[in-house]
Amino acid sequence: MKSQLVRQQFLDFFASKKHAIVPSSPMVLKNDPTLMFTNAGMVPFKEYFLGQKTAVDKRVADTQKCLRVSGKHNDLEEVGKDTYHHTMFEMLGNWSFGDYFKKEAIDWAWELLVEVYKIDKDCLYVSVFEGAEDDSLEYDQEAYDLWKKYVPEDRIINGNKKDNFWEMGAQGPCGPCSEIHVDIRSAEEKAKVSGRSLVNNDHPQVVEIWNLVFMEFNRKADGSLEKLPAKHVDTGMGFERLCMVLQNKQSNYDTDVFTPLIREIEAITNSEYGNNEETDIAIRVIADHVRAVAFAIADGQLPSNTGAGYVIRRILRRAIRYGFTFLNTKEPFIYKLATTLSQQMGDYFPELKIQKQLVTNVIKEEENSFLRTLDQGLVLLDGIIKNTEGTEVSGKKAFELFDTFGFPIDLTALILSEKGMTLDEDEFKKELEKQKTRSRAAAVVETDDWVILQDDGEKEFIGYDTLEANVNITQYRKISSKKEGDLYQLVFNMTPFYPEGGGQVGDKGYLEEQDGNVIYIVDTKKENNLIIHFAKSLPRDPTQIFKVAVDEKQRFRTACNHTATHLLHQALREILGTHVEQKGSAVHSKYLRFDFSHFAKLTVDELRAIEDFVNARIASKIVLEEYRNIPIKTALDKGAMALFGEKYGDTVRAIQFGKSVELCGGIHVQNTGDIWHFKIVSEGAIAAGVRRIEAITNDATKDFFLENTQIFSEVTEVLKNTKNPVKAIIDLQEENASLKKQVEALQKDKAKNLTGDLINQVETINGIHYLAVKLDLDQNSIKDLAFDLGNKIENLFLLVGTETDGKAFLSCYIAKNLVEAKHLDAGKVVRELGKLIEGGGGGQAYFATAGGKKPEGIEQALIKGKEYLK
């Protein structure tokens, strides 16, 4: 059974059980500070379980793209070594939000596996929760009785809290779960060792395929459990493993989820899968990682050096490294796999098809840059090896190579071992540990428990209509970080404050206590659908009613920039073409930033056309049309662009200005005329195929133009109010260059004359040509003169004094042969004579300088110089 069919049958099955089938949410998360990626099927539905949002459909099923790079089996460095763990994987799931519970979940799971997928029921094992005394939890008899209808008792296994009690985190919804395992070993092996003993034992052919979680408790901050008001079902089935079972394979990588990629890798790298363990691992690593990276980029997460982007970069680089070392690839090649991947999965995940070009470009660029890093590292490592005495390379050196130059440590180890050398790994680990501690210490944020004052289900955002309100604090907590010190997070029953999101910054403002005391709100953010206000202090009595107000000026400027962003987006698509897609956006009060896909630097004409386009729409004073809570389909029919990488609820808000229609939760001006003016201030590349425009609007453009005209008028004034300042400056530059040459020539002349004069003044004492003279020249000219004279006159001992700005300077030149023959030292000379001008100095034996505060001493020093000749 083809993998596409496996997926479809799952969805069809649950559709027939009255489930709403929803598309996969993005793999990359944007509004959850506790999590960078969707790492399980339930993540998109988190807020339903937390009770922060009410589900529209009570039964839902989907397949969810997930990414895991840490955890017991998903440590990035381990993926690829076995045949059944992945970074990116799909999780099939069916959900009940306060609807059906254990019975239906178990019945349907069995029906699907045995009757639809036709898995031999004798291969299946199930586990049930055995209870836990510390939480006063009893044996899950209900699940056991339900399973007993289908499964003989000797294949029902009791599991402990670790395996069979699922918790979302330290706090929050939780409950017992029941796992379904499948044993796909041969009959022969089954006869030797019972499958039962291998369940939950990391056996590659006795694997868990489905976990059914029965959520009925809430774990409170103090560790105690309470019953949830509604019971939920959350299930997750590993798609790749399911395919392995249904296609009678022994490895996930032998299913058609991976084989097209593997065939392509074999073809490109001229290698063969299945003959050599090292090659196989490398191929598996690449096949796995390219999926993770391609999906992440399609979701809008580009590789970078921070946060989620860094995780993506690490995954991609690991793939490059395995290719480099074991498949001998010295040129980019992974980017070519994007085509295979989009052909294979693009039907169900259209973002792969639509973003194929971007994915290709980004991966290729990243491969090129990392191959450069590897090249550079190889050279540096060579240097380290040459400078190492003995056969052990210090861990510190290796760490520097890794930390500063990004050269992978396992490559270092490999190369060393090829040369019969070793690496001080303990020292390396110590250095790495030190760095981790340092980073952690800097990022540490201590979070206190929430103090709940009121339990008020849904918190309302009223900021579209008003900037002020009287509110209660429903909950608050303190957070401490090293950088910002103590801050308080406040949640109101309703709020006019816009939380950071959709690229727009959070509102600032204040909260006023009844006695008039004002507390400033410094930022507003969203966390799991909760709008959190950051304040430097806590009101004296948090239970009062407060007046809160948003900073109007900042809000207005931000709104101008946000609306301008929409118009800019429209302009780019209109002028550059529809391949332009938003890749990121930051809307601040002072400026806006817009990242988009495009493959060339924008020309001056294009930039001008874009500005004109936006300003024309500002000039025609287009009125805002806002649609709140309309079904997503209605919005798309109006012409709104559905952006991949954004997760939308069932109803959306659409913002329309003339022909610009976007799904957007942000704040906009009522009329484009409010923006006043739009000006692009910079354009550049941020990644392969992605460009960034920064622009300003409203007041900021006024300042921009005022400042520029000011500079311009100053320039023309300096240029005597010329009509053509550009030409004037070019003329000046040319004139300057020719004058410089003339001056140079003249100086040479002058120096020649001077040299002639000076030669005549040279005395000969004891065979040494001696000259001590006071000149009116700068330090550099004296130096030039000294060497010039030195070339012309043998055995020269030259002492020059000069005075500038009330300071005295002495320079001494002694021909090199004299230095050796007579043990003279110009440095010593100037140091000693320097005393006469109240200064000090030094230099080389044949040329040295000294400076001092007493110009009157120069004459005396020049006379005294003669003494060195005796």
Added chain:
RNA sequence: GGGGAUGUAGCUCAGUUGGCUAGAGCGCUUGGCUGGCAGCCAAGAGGUCGUCGGUUCGAGCCCGAUCUUCUCCA
């Protein structure tokens, strides 16, 4: 968010405790030689040593700030 590195001629880079009149290779210009695959020889042009400030008689080098690029960690 924290750390490390980096910026010197068009390109790739050297420049060890502050002082060798800022260098090398490639490239470029000019002239000469030459039946050869990176031709040879000679001469030459090309530098705000990232930027701003400081210390010093003297800074590419030391100190402070800032920007660029790379990199590791969270």
